[in-house]
């Protein structure tokens with residue numbers, strides 16, 4: 001087993017939340033002042049989503065904050081594009097602050113919003129950083145050749161949904177886009193793929209945990225995979241592991257709001273070389289597990305399939 005599930009899974013459910021929600025899933029994670037901060041998505045009974053906050057000392061036992069952390073804005077440009085809810089956050093620590101990207105849903109489609117915070121108490125909405133129909137934006141935690149870089153996943157009618165890279169001088173304007181990884185035919189990720197956790201810096205490259213989807217007669221199955229990007233030029237993919245690293249197996253991953261889903265929006269590299277990986281189970285609960293960063297990198301480099 002390359003990913004060892006935490007024996008206390010699920011680590012967070014709707015019963016841990018002190019306000020009414022139906023689900024707790026697809027959470028971003030970071031470390032801030034020796035605490036783990038989790039930003040998790042919850043469905044309300046309207047079917048729309050908000051983002052809550054939870055805190056932990058050990059990365060597995062979380063206490064949820066008394067109020068939601070991000071709810072749809074009601075005014076200005078954010079109000080217009082967040083009307084249907086906010087979903088699937090990711091956190092990037094860069095330049096002494098935390099950047100949060102999240103999906104903003106509205107009658108115009110889905111866009112990505114960018115929020116910055118220093119303390120997870122006050123937040124500043126910076127900009128909507130995509131047009132419609134693009135999701136899963138993860139910002140690299142370091143600038144690459146003086147520019148911010150991100151992985152994302154545009155929607156397409158012609159091509160299976162793939163992972164792209166873009167760059168920005170200021171976090172607001174993004175360009176120089178290029179496709180970097182595509183799904184492989186009749187493979188566990190054949191239907192679509194998308195970035196998951198914020199890329200992790202290792203000595204051998206940027207490690208990216210992504211999700212891949214396979215359609216069966218019983219619906220879609222969401223699994224997790226890994227890829228390694230060049231440190232100096234992350235548009236260069238050094239290896240995409242041929243095998244998945246995690247698939248729905250526990251009851252709460254197989255059955256829930258959406259069956260057969262493991263979906264990651266965050267992971268934390270520890271000083272001892274272990275990685276805590278977090279994923280939503282069946283769009284209903286949060287789960288965690290551990291892997292060794294060297295094993296994940298090795299898998300990308302030694303048992304890989306073509307990126308494109």
Ligand code: BMA
Nearest residue numbers: 026087088222258261263283
């Ligand atoms: C994707 C996103 C995720 C969700 C997954 C499984 O398209 O909407 O938020 O976890 O589907 O339902």
